Amino acid sequence: MSLEAPSTLLGLAVKSLLRHEALAISVLQQLPTELFPSLFKEVFKSRHMKILTAMVAVWPFSCLPVGALMQIPDVVILQAVLDGVDMLLKQQVHLRRSKLRVLDLKKVHHVFWDVFMMVFNTFKPYYIEEMCLSIRWTPRVLSRFAHCFGQMRNLFKLHLARISVHTNKAIYTLEDVKKYTARFIAQISKLKCLQELIVNDSYFSSEHMKQLFRCLKTPLESLSIKLRKCSPLGLKHLSECQWLFELKHLNLFGVSLFNFCPTARQVLLKSVADTLQTLQISNCCIRDSQHSALLPVLSQCLQLTHVNFYDTVISISALKDLLQSLANLSKITEEHYPAPLECYDDQGHVLVNKFANVCLDLLNILRVKRQPKVIDFATNICRKCFQRCVFDGKTRLCPCLS
Structure with a gap:
């Protein structure tokens, strides 16, 4: 037995119109503009040729990208469309509504059928x-x-x-x-x-x-950059933009920071130290030396409540230094750290016992200074089950290692 999603009000209205062909044609002049694309696609799909012709004649947009709806050339459909154009040219319909200027027959995806221009008409x-x-x-x-x-x-x-x-x-x-x-x-x-x-x-x-x-x-309050490919030249201008100096939330995901000047990183973080509440630097390419350059500035971000460094390549030594720099930030309520490099073998497989022992030692570094509220250390996502091994006081392995 299959379960079908309930029809929307728009879908029900369209289907109701199509059950009464004469009525559908008669109300086209009064039909709200925003209903035309949805109705046209349904008419096209169900091959109601008379309604199709009538809709072309009163089409309320400048372009009709009908080619994008055809998987293969359809002579009958094309004839119905051209009949509508002929009606328009012969002025056999009321021209107050029609704005058609371009009939696009190219078989390519068209933004119109994704609704952006329809939205701005509504x-x-x-x-x-x-x-x-x-x-x-x-x-x-x-x-x-x-x-x-x-x-x-x-x-x-x-x-x-x-x-x-x-x-x-x-x-x-x-x-x-x-x-x-x-x-x-x-x-x-x-x-x-x-x-x-x-x-x-x-x-x-x-x-x-x-x-x-x-x-x-x-002035922005929140900036999130999630890119697969990004030039350091573009990121360099983060530190030069005065409108980022009041940021409360900064999220960099998948961004290469190898050549992102350490001075520029320090300037950016120092400029937002008084306001930054959320910092996420995850799945980013950062070396140990670059982590070290950030530590003095991070320790000055006294408003931080949430940090996330998942999927960042880092050694035990560098991760210990990072925890020490954040240990005195009393407002942090949620923190997520990556498992260090030493928790993996040469093939990238998780060393389960070492992962548990190392993460416990790292947790104790923070407990000396403050009691973390929500904290965990996590491995990279497993390529087989797409889950992580997580240590949050207890070790929870991914299904592949359980």
């Missing part, structure tokens, strides 16, 4: 307070979106997730991509209410990262 950019972008853009659509983006003057949380620019090399050059991406990033300077910025797996060049930090025009 919700005014000025009133949007939170936004998450996760999409593969074309340069032209990115350029169009930039204008709307710059109007989001009340935006306080922005999440740029997996942003990439897709190009047809026959149409766009690399310089076009750089230009359109830069134009998009430049709009961030207009977001005067921005407080939280998350950059997650976005394919920005080092120059674009540099521009991103330079475009900030408001």
Whole structure:
């Protein structure tokens, strides 16, 4: 027996319309604009040709990317679409509603069917307070979106997730991509209410990262950078951005800090020492010497309540120094540390007994100065069961080692 997800109100409304073809055609002039994409996709899928033709004739957007909906060329569908265009051209329908200017028959993914432009026809950019972008853009659509983006003057949380620019090399050059991406990033300077910025797996060049930090025009409370590939040049500008000096939350994940100047790291942490409450440096490439350079500044972050250094490569010696530097920070309520290198064999397998003994010794270093509230030491994620071995006073092994 299978369980189906309950229908949404929008889905029920669409299905109800399709059961009454004549009614559906008659109400298209009064149908809310935001319902058109969903209704059109359902009409297209269920092959209601008369409704399809009528919808094309009163299409309320400038572009109809019908090619993106076709897996294979469909002569019947194309004829129904062209009939709608013919109706529009012959002015046999009321033209007050129709805005169709481009019939896009290319068989490529189109942002329209992901709703971004529909959203801005429904919700005014000025009133949007939170936004998450996760999409593969074309340069032209990115350029169009930039204008709307710059109007989001009340935006306080922005999440740029997996942003990439897709190009047809026959149409766009690399310089076009750089230009359109830069134009998009430049709009961030207009977001005067921005407080939280998350950059997650976005394919920005080092120059674009540099521009991103330079475009900030408001003090951020929270900054999270989660990248698979990131140039140290871009990160260098973190320490030069005056709008990061009041940060309460800083999260760096998967960021290479090998060539991130120690002085720049110290300047950044020292500048936020009076305000920083959450610090997460996880899955980052940091050597022991770089840990050591951070310790004097970390000990000055007296407002810290939460630290996380999971998946960081570190020796027992360096981890002991890190714990000593944090031992006097009385406001810390939650702390997560990586198992040191010595807890693994040459193949990267966990040495269970050593892991338990080493972590107990490390825990006792903190207990001399204060009683930790929530604390654990964890190994890297197991490649077989995708879980960790964790020591939090007791040893809990991943299923593979249990």
